Amino acid sequence: MNNSKETSLLFSGEAGQGLNSIESLLDSIMRENGLYVFSSKEIMSRIRGGLNTTLLRIAEEPKGGFIRYPEIIFSLQAGGLERLRDRIAESTLIFHDPQIEEAPKTGSAVEISQKEMTEAAGGKLFLNVALAGMACALLEIDRQIGMDATASFFQDKKPEENCQAFQSGFDLGASLKKEHSWSYSLSPSKAARESRLFSGSEAVGAGALAGGMNFIASYPMSPSTGVLTYLAGKADEFGLLVEQAEDEISAINMALGAWYTGARGMVTTSGGGFALMQEGVSLAGVTETPCVIHLAQRPGPGTGLPTRTEQGDLNLALYSGHGDFPRLILAPGSVHQAFQITRKAFDLADKYQIPVFILTDQFLLDSHWLERPIDYDRQPPRSYTIVSDTDYQRYQVTDSGVSPRALPGEGRGFVRVDSDEHDVRGEITEEFEVRSSQVEKRMRKGRELTKEQDGLELYGSEDYKNLLVCWGSNYCPARETIDLLNDQETACLHFSQLYPVPERAAKYFQQAERIINLENNFTGQFGSLLKQKLMIHIDEQILQYNGLPFAVEDIVDQIRDITKRN
Amino acid sequence: MNNSKETSLLFSGEAGQGLNSIESLLDSIMRENGLYVFSSKEIMSRIRGGLNTTLLRIAEEPKGGFIRYPEIIFSLQAGGLERLRDRIAESTLIFHDPQIEEAPKTGSAVEISQKEMTEAAGGKLFLNVALAGMACALLEIDRQIGMDATASFFQDKKPEENCQAFQSGFDLGASLKKEHSWSYSLSPSKAARESRLFSGSEAVGAGALAGGMNFIASYPMSPSTGVLTYLAGKADEFGLLVEQAEDEISAINMALGAWYTGARGMVTTSGGGFALMQEGVSLAGVTETPCVIHLAQRPGPGTGLPTRTEQGDLNLALYSGHGDFPRLILAPGSVHQAFQITRKAFDLADKYQIPVFILTDQFLLDSHWLERPIDYDRQPPRSYTIVSDTDYQRYQVTDSGVSPRALPGEGRGFVRVDSDEHDVRGEITEEFEVRSSQVEKRMRKGRELTKEQDGLELYGSEDYKNLLVCWGSNYCPARETIDLLNDQETACLHFSQLYPVPERAAKYFQQAERIINLENNFTGQFGSLLKQKLMIHIDEQILQYNGLPFAVEDIVDQIRDITKRN
Amino acid sequence: MSSDKFTLPYEVDRAWCPGCGNFSIHKILQESLAKAGIEPEKLVISSGIGQAAKMVQYIKCHYFNGLHGRSLPVATAIKACNPELTVIAESGDGCTYGEGGNHFIHTVRRNPAIVNIVHNNMVYGLTKGQGAPTTMKGMRTSLQLHGYALEPFNPLATALALGAGFVARVCSNFRQQATEVIQEALNYPGYALVDVLHPCVTFNKLNTAKWYKENTYTLENHDPSSLEAAMDKALETDRLPLGIFYQQNKETFNERSHAYEQTRTPVCQRKVDPEKITQLVS
Amino acid sequence: MSSDKFTLPYEVDRAWCPGCGNFSIHKILQESLAKAGIEPEKLVISSGIGQAAKMVQYIKCHYFNGLHGRSLPVATAIKACNPELTVIAESGDGCTYGEGGNHFIHTVRRNPAIVNIVHNNMVYGLTKGQGAPTTMKGMRTSLQLHGYALEPFNPLATALALGAGFVARVCSNFRQQATEVIQEALNYPGYALVDVLHPCVTFNKLNTAKWYKENTYTLENHDPSSLEAAMDKALETDRLPLGIFYQQNKETFNERSHAYEQTRTPVCQRKVDPEKITQLVS
Numbered sequence A, B: 001m002n003n004s005k006e007t008s009l010l011f012s013g014e015a016g017q018g019l020n021s022i023e024s025l026l027d028s029i030m031r032e033n034g035l036y037v038f039s040s041k042e043i044m045s046r047i048r049g050g051l052n053t054t055l056l057r058i059a060e061e062p063k064g065g066f067i068r069y070p071e072i073i074f075s076l077q078a079g080g081l082e083r084l085r086d087r088i089a090e091s092t093l094i095f096h097d098p099q100i101e102e103a104p105k106t107g108s109a110v111e112i113s114q115k116e117m118t119e120a121a122g123g124k125l126f127l128n129v130a131l132a133g134m135a136c137a138l139l140e141i142d143r144q145i146g147m148d149a150t151a152s153f154f155q156d157k158k159p160e161e162n163c164q165a166f167q168s169g170f171d172l173g174a175s176l177k178k179e180h181s182w183s184y185s186l187s188p189s190k191a192a193r194e195s196r197l198f199s200g201s202e203a204v205g206a207g208a209l210a211g212g213m214n215f216i217a218s219y220p221m222s223p224s225t226g227v228l229t230y231l232a233g234k235a236d237e238f239g240l241l242v243e244q245a246e247d248e249i250s251a252i253n254m255a256l257g258a259w260y261t262g263a264r265g266m267v268t269t270s271g272g273g274f275a276l277m278q279e280g281v282s283l284a285g286v287t288e289t290p291c292v293i294h295l296a297q298r299p300g301p302g303t304g305l306p307t308r309t310e311q312g313d314l315n316l317a318l319y320s321g322h323g324d325f326p327r328l329i330l331a332p333g334s335v336h337q338a339f340q341i342t343r344k345a346f347d348l349a350d351k352y353q354i355p356v357f358i359l360t361d362q363f364l365l366d367s368h369w370l371e372r373p374i375d376y377d378r379q380p381p382r383s384y385t386i387v388s389d390t391d392y393q394r395y396q397v398t399d400s401g402v403s404p405r406a407l408p409g410e411g412r413g414f415v416r417v418d419s420d421e422h423d424v425r426g427e428i429t430e431e432f433e434v435r436s437s438q439v440e441k442r443m444r445k446g447r448e449l450t451k452e453q454d455g456l457e458l459y460g461s462e463d464y465k466n467l468l469v470c471w472g473s474n475y476c477p478a479r480e481t482i483d484l485l486n487d488q489e490t491a492c493l494h495f496s497q498l499y500p501v502p503e504r505a506a507k508y509f510q511q512a513e514r515i516i517n518l519e520n521n522f523t524g525q526f527g528s529l530l531k532q533k534l535m536i537h538i539d540e541q542i543l544q545y546n547g548l549p550f551a552v553e554d555i556v557d558q559i560r561d562i563t564k565r566n
Numbered sequence C, D: 001m002s003s004d005k006f007t008l009p010y011e012v013d014r015a016w017c018p019g020c021g022n023f024s025i026h027k028i029l030q031e032s033l034a035k036a037g038i039e040p041e042k043l044v045i046s047s048g049i050g051q052a053a054k055m056v057q058y059i060k061c062h063y064f065n066g067l068h069g070r071s072l073p074v075a076t077a078i079k080a081c082n083p084e085l086t087v088i089a090e091s092g093d094g095c096t097y098g099e100g101g102n103h104f105i106h107t108v109r110r111n112p113a114i115v116n117i118v119h120n121n122m123v124y125g126l127t128k129g130q131g132a133p134t135t136m137k138g139m140r141t142s143l144q145l146h147g148y149a150l151e152p153f154n155p156l157a158t159a160l161a162l163g164a165g166f167v168a169r170v171c172s173n174f175r176q177q178a179t180e181v182i183q184e185a186l187n188y189p190g191y192a193l194v195d196v197l198h199p200c201v202t203f204n205k206l207n208t209a210k211w212y213k214e215n216t217y218t219l220e221n222h223d224p225s226s227l228e229a230a231m232d233k234a235l236e237t238d239r240l241p242l243g244i245f246y247q248q249n250k251e252t253f254n255e256r257s258h259a260y261e262q263t264r265t266p267v268c269q270r271k272v273d274p275e276k277i278t279q280l281v282s
């Protein structure tokens, strides 16, 4: 990105070389220093070795998209630059060690010696911190702020040695900077200093807590595990019951058992794990037991690319479970949305007694954003359950389709819940009329649900001709695309509610002369849904399915291509 | 049905009263007698008790649809007539026992005494056969044919007693017939005598055998179990390996293991069980292992109505498994189609190395049709596998997307199959280009698949204005509807290939002034798919979701309503 | 102490075959519940799908009649979220040991304070007589035409190997003993497995009432605190012992769970404190 | 008799952490395969997902690297359809005993002639260190912050309770013994369980190489034909015995299956006779 208000750093190395620490440390240094930071990683499915990268965008204004061309690259491991060959621009500054790998054909390479840096840093363990120090020097970060942050970051883990390593890197960076007269400095702001750092996982987790979640059962699976780990860490403080289930089938059945008692249960999973939960989703549908499902997408089919990103599971969520029943599918695109939407998911699950999906992906969950604090109104979650009387009927037929939900042990009635077709009392029935009336009752909730219209945001010129449609984690990259295009012709429509498709979306499409659908999957799943529900014609699609998030530059280029073409 | 060329009988009784024997016995007597028969049952999910019915349509020409108004009803159990209240026309003849239940308000009731009939028949066990005899007398079936058929049907189970029971019923029927001067006689034909009786389950099973199926692993679930039971009965004769798996997850993984060795594997299941197979479907997709999945639909969600019928799992099959990969979905509507399509499923699964679905339902599977013999060309199944050489690459990138499939232990190469994204050799990869090329390779098979255009049948006037669209088991009822309407304005378009949607379908829709979608589910799932893929507008929907198949009269009425309305 | 309090206030048509062992189990269950002093309003039964699983429909209590094979995770979560409820997971042998086998083995390890009543008719009843994990070798069924071929699943030995604290087997034909054992199970603080043998008069012509009479015996002079003795008895297949094989208190799931360390408030009643959220996000 | 014949003809980057026990298991496996006289062209390994499951990628053989938890049904079917292949199901403890627990218990009952090698590092490696069914009580993990609380899963005792005919435990640190046992398993005609303890240097700081040295011992004077002795040893948790606990021939799945009664032609080679179809349908 050639943008004077921003610098971007990319670190390439193997798992185990401390890229995560570089990221966290720099994230907090930048905040202390009053600069916005967005960081994102792409990693291999292994614990040690391989080649991973961490990207940091440091800027005067919040940034949130993945980019193809970082301004500065630090490569620690052989093969790193070869792997990055498509991501090096003429202007890219590349720190590389000729002992380890050759300089790339493009970009301006600067030689460093890992051996010397390691020695100066005080050993292999500290090389990563030295690199962080070096980066800080290049960006003219206040040395003391860097030192203090390092000391506090490593407070339990050799703080002095780490500070010394930071210093050594900072010194090297400062002298190189002087020698080459580079200039990457940015102006700090108070607003950035008062912002908060969130990963997508943390935002989903915090939103769940705000939504009153008190039970979670799940089975580990990347990239969904971050939410589980975050919540396990909050269990004592918030009085949560966190259970690692033996499999995903158990997890969702446990979550339903929890809701049945009046607790608020959740599962977090990814495509393959969610595939196993399908029968449970159908169970939620027929028993009208609320449920919140966090579905963290990664590339399939099968095991696919476990640690990478894709938006390929919308159809799976949309049609999950056998038979017809209503559901709600939400897909946040920012940490603010992740918090608010997850919170809302619990409210609507309880209100309509349906499964509610939160669709995220590896890109959203594993990235970190320095953002303004989240608007939180301190409203405790509303409960929709009732206390039963002796004549209580779990499946009372109502106009809205919602039957008052009572809890076992509270009140004098009995809460009889059945996965077979049932009558109003929850008893198995084979009466054709009763069957029809219960189907219709359940489906009426879907009609009611369409009243909960939200989750639609237009960005860009109101007089757009081109409408870029996106959902979920493409929020930040799509908005940035509009900023960069700056053509007064293109706007972006972001959906954070995917299903039911918000009806008021139709009017946005009417105005558009050209509809461009942006999705991180092969078939354009959401675009197909829009076609089906709104009978719109999608003119162009920008699709990607290689496991990486969209780079902002790529979207810009493709839109320019499209608009040039016709 | 007031149609002189046909008579219809309905028997109502509880599970355990021998309705199944009545059905089978009468089916074979009618055939021997040279009359076409179609029989269908609706039963409760229990082994004894409850209220079930069996419908037989006996005709001079083949019939195949469910009907609302049988001509003659035999009610054996209290509550039966109350439950049938909507299915009695003014002209319906009803045999009932006033000791057991009251005569209904409509229809012409004839009193019989079960006690007396039971005594005459020789005991409770034989009452059902006496009823069959009575029915034969009413229809002027040759007594001797009935006797012979009874003797052979019960050859291992008290043949003489059963013949005596048949006689007793026949005598009663004959005397009542005379007394009331009823006339239900039909003209027999040689063609009917040379026809064969098939249930849908048998036809699917026989098609699988013809397709070279030699391995089946499944877990019992109504209504899919009939196919499994049928094939278990053929195991010795055809050298099949039939295994009852511990669960559906195991079943589909076993089927994939079988195909991997070069065997031809199959699973048979229903909605809830299939929900559990979703991850396995995705595994088939990514590993490009062929697989044939018989999905026998029943009403959901959840356990739903286990023994009843619905077409509610199309979406589930269509979007099953996480990630994008090609698949084929077929849905036979008659026993002939069931045989041919199931056979073809094995061929295409092997050819394209994809999961192929056969969507049926309880109505199709559990009904019996007397039909002309199936056209079978004696062509043995074609195998598409190759013998590997040392440089064999399982996932070679080809134009068609199909990579030659070799078998382990045959040839000198290695067959390395992976559910992670893989390179051409089947090794795990995290290269972005390789990922993209493998996704594209897999998806190209989907494009090739659209060349296998078949499974579309227009019935009725070529100059239609109204086009009734249907799929799967609505084949027979829809065609009969067209016959009954006989208006030269309405035709029916039946799909037995649902996905990829046959492209040539578009032209049929262009001609139509009014498109009427007929589906046995709540949301009109196939209609939605047509909207999405062909961008057509569906004007009207005829939907039903109470667990019963469509009755021909109901479709006729609804179409008349629609065409009258505008 | 009347078992009537679990009887529904209206006539119900129990969808079992005349003569089915499930009718006895129904009586046994209501009696043991009454004897254990349980109130219908505080009782939840979680069941799967099958003939056995229909039981919940005929008892005055709360129920969650879920999916085939999934009675245990639902029951575990109910007890975990509301420890004040008495929770039973009740289903058939196919449901619990077949489809639900993974939950069975891991629930034993988890040790929630629930009673697991498994109706063991050694066959799949509702789906019309296929072999079940507990079907005896050689029994012919609609699918296993040459006789069932797999090693029969031994639920008691498996549960013991996994560390279960209460393991028992009874038979529907011996009502008094069955009632006593289930009552004991209801009082046991932890996961209690009660495998209930019963005849399926329609599909199991091998393991009939007569067969049970001849092929079972009551454990006597047995020390239920000895794991070895219990395992020895569990591995006996010649004649099947009936009674409590093993009984030993163990820490339950809720006791182990940190969720109940600081407060005993049921999880289902816990509300979030907005103040804490504020700290998290602003 | 060189294990090199299982070595791929090109360099591979094995995606394990330096020092991981999986490297030893790799050597052990190639050695025992060679010693057992198996040819790469006749060997299929079915694996699930996890660090252990990556093994297949590094061996010259056929493989089916399927889904997490599902190595056993795939392996069972492969052996059933083509008995001429040597079939191994290999995966981690989480994969085999956790996600795949139901297949584990029912595969034991089915007794296909396959070797089941379970890499037991008592932790979930690939997903970064959560507790596994075999994790020891009290071990702290990223999810179990106060220590893992469930009763550890005892695969050997469970397999024995289910009637397994070959049950063994080895440790990657004792290569010679491990090689011998796996070789024996490869020669055993039936389902052979080999639980392979190994250190996970990254996520399991409790069960280290040193720990294994101190907390295991080799079975001696043990009678592998005695089920009681095997069960006694399997229930020992103080120090973990290594070696073959139990070995007893039993009818295998293919032997029991009627599919192999009339003909020994592998199912995968059987073709349908059109004549018979004609009889069916016309």
Ligand SMILES: Cc1ncc(C[n+]2csc(CCOP(=O)(O)OP(=O)(O)O)c2C)c(N)n1
Pocket (backbone or CB within 6 Å): B219, B220, B221, B222, B248, B272, B273, B276, B303, C049, C050, C051, C052, C053, C068, C091, C092, C093, C094, C095, C096, C099, C119, C121, C123, C124, C125, C126, C127, C132
């Ligand atoms: C996922 C799924 N698979 C299969 C079925 C079909 N099914 C219903 S009950 C049953 C077996 C019942 O056997 P068991 O649990 O022993 O109960 P029983 O009827 O013998 O009491 C099966 C296979 C189902 N409902 N759901």
Ligand SMILES: Cc1ncc(C[n+]2csc(CCOP(=O)(O)OP(=O)(O)O)c2C)c(N)n1
Pocket (backbone or CB within 6 Å): A219, A220, A221, A222, A272, A273, A276, A303, D049, D050, D051, D052, D053, D067, D068, D091, D092, D093, D094, D095, D096, D099, D119, D121, D123, D124, D125, D126, D127, D132
């Ligand atoms: C259905 C499904 N659920 C979860 C996962 C994520 N997953 C991959 S490996 C693994 C655990 C691996 O543990 P283990 O089997 O013990 O192998 P190890 O890595 O320790 O060798 C999990 C949970 C998955 N791939 N699929």
Ligand code: SF4
Pocket (backbone or CB within 6 Å): B047, B048, C015, C016, C017, C019, C020, C021, C022, C051, C121, C125, C126, C199, C200, C201, C202, C203
């Ligand atoms: S089929 Fe068997 S278990 Fe089911 S109700 Fe009838 S006798 Fe009882």
Ligand code: SF4
Pocket (backbone or CB within 6 Å): A047, A048, D015, D016, D017, D019, D020, D021, D022, D051, D121, D125, D126, D199, D200, D201, D202, D203
């Ligand atoms: S995480 Fe553990 S098991 Fe996995 S490779 Fe590293 S050391 Fe081995």
Ligand SMILES: [Mg+2]
Pocket (backbone or CB within 6 Å): C050, C092, C093, C094, C119, C120, C121, C122, C123, C124, C125, C132
């Ligand atoms: Mg049973």
Ligand SMILES: [Mg+2]
Pocket (backbone or CB within 6 Å): D050, D092, D093, D094, D119, D120, D121, D122, D123, D124, D125, D132
């Ligand atoms: Mg492990």
